[in-house]
Amino acid sequence: MELILKYFPDLTDDQIAKFTQLEALYQDWNLKINVVSRKDIDELYLRHVLHALAIAKVITFKPGTKLMDVGTGGGFPGIPLAILFPECSFHLVDSIAKKLKVVDEVVAGLELTNVKTTHSRVEEIKDTYDFIISRAVAAMPTFVHWIKGKVAKKQNHELKNGILYLKGGDLSEELQDYKTATIYNISDFYSEAFFETKKVVHLPIKFKG
C-alpha cells in the first residue's frame, strides 16, 4: 500500500481502505480461481495496481467520463482506476466467464458502484465510450478493428478521447501506422525497475466530417 501512496499521496480514506482491501480479496479469490499468477499476487501492488494507475499519470478523467476496459482478465487496469475515479463509470469486458467471476466478487467486496462487467467478446458490445482502456490483449491493428464505432464523438477532455493502452517493449513496428499515437514511458512516472520497458499508449480516434 505504501507503494501506491508514494505516487498517489492524495487518496481519500475510502480509497486507501479500498486499495488495502483489494489485496486480501485477490489473495482469497485467487486460491479458488487462479486468475493472477503466484508471483504477481505476491507483488500485486507493483505488477497490477501501480501499473494500471499509470494511465492516471497521463490523464485525470473528469467526473462523468465513460470507460470500457477491454479484456479486463482479473480486473486490470479497470479496478484500480475505478477506485481512483469513483465519479467515472467503468464497463469491464472479457470473453472468459471464470475471470469475470473474480472481478464480480472483488467489485462486490469493495462495493464499487461505478463498475459493471459483461461476459462477451468486445466485438459484440454495442455501446460507446469516451475512453477505451486495456492491457495486454491484442496488437494495436486488431484492437483498433475490434473497437471500431465504440468511441463516443463528444470530446470533453484535453486528450479528447480514444484508446489508452498499457504495453511493453519496443512498439515502433506495431505503431508505425498510427502517427497520432503518443507513447508515454512509465519509468518517467515511477522509479521501480519493473516499469523500465513499460508504456502507456494514447491513440485518439478521429471522426470524419
Ligand SMILES: C[S@@+](CC[C@H](N)C(=O)[O-])C[C@H]1O[C@@H](n2cnc3c(N)ncnc32)[C@H](O)[C@@H]1O
Ligand atoms: C493476457 S490477458 C490480460 C488481462 C488483463 N487485461 C491484465 O492485463 O491483467 C488477455 C485477456 O483478454 C481477453 N480477451 C481476448 N480477446 C478478447 C475479446 N475479443 N473480447 C474480450 N476479451 C478478450 C482474454 O479472455 C484475457 O482475459
